[in-house]
Amino acid sequence: MSDEIRADVFGEEESADSASTGFDVSPKAPREMGSRKGNKVVAVGALVVAAVVLGLVVFNGLNDASMFYYNVDEAVARKPELGEKRFRMQGNVIDGSIKEADGGVTFKIAYGDQVVDVENRGNPPELFSSEIPVIIEGSFVGDEFHSDEIIIRHDNNYDEEHPERIDKAKQDATHRTESKG
Numbered sequence: 001m002s003d004e005i006r007a008d009v010f011g012e013e014e015s016a017d018s019a020s021t022g023f024d025v026s027p028k029a030p031r032e033m034g035s036r037k038g039n040k041v042v043a044v045g046a047l048v049v050a051a052v053v054l055g056l057v058v059f060n061g062l063n064d065a066s067m068f069y070y071n072v073d074e075a076v077a078r079k080p081e082l083g084e085k086r087f088r089m090q091g092n093v094i095d096g097s098i099k100e101a102d103g104g105v106t107f108k109i110a111y112g113d114q115v116v117d118v119e120n121r122g123n124p125p126e127l128f129s130s131e132i133p134v135i136i137e138g139s140f141v142g143d144e145f146h147s148d149e150i151i152i153r154h155d156n157n158y159d160e161e162h163p164e165r166i167d168k169a170k171q172d173a174t175h176r177t178e179s180k181g
Contacts, residue, residue, distance in 0.1 A: 073112030095130040
């Protein structure tokens with residue numbers, strides 16, 4: 001742009017310094033922040049990422065809440081299939097098998113014709129004792145079940161609704177001793 005045109009447009013002449021260095025200080029039109037198409041792609045991408053994250057959170061929450069449990073005999077039968085996967089196992093604590101261990105307790109749990117040695121890390125619930133049905137959460141490590149959660153699964157309503165299970169639990173727990181297990 002010549003000095004005459006610059007003077008007409010801007011009302012002043014170009015400085016001698018800018019003319020000699022070839023540095024253009026004339027104002028430019030503002031750049032567009034991005035095309036509408038580009039903005040839509042970014043917005044859709046952000047929504048997809050948010051939906052995937054939300055889906056994972058919901059899936060993990062529902063998966064934990066609906067973790068199925070197996071009776072001891074079912075878990076032993078499915079041991080090759082279960083491998084070292086985490087699951088819940090239901091059974092009856094064998095009388096005389098509870099021993100305090102470093103950082104938890106060990107005990108034997110039975111249901112049907114199967115008995116499994118359990119190593120539980122952490123403090124068991126207050127009501128934990130022999131001859132009651134429990135659900136333990138963890139996984140098989142070799143022939144032993146390593147657990148980090150014990151859930152006591154009986155109250156008066158449970159007893160009234162499932163008398164056959166209570167009878168079975170009492171039979172399993174009282175007819176087995178640690179030496180027979």
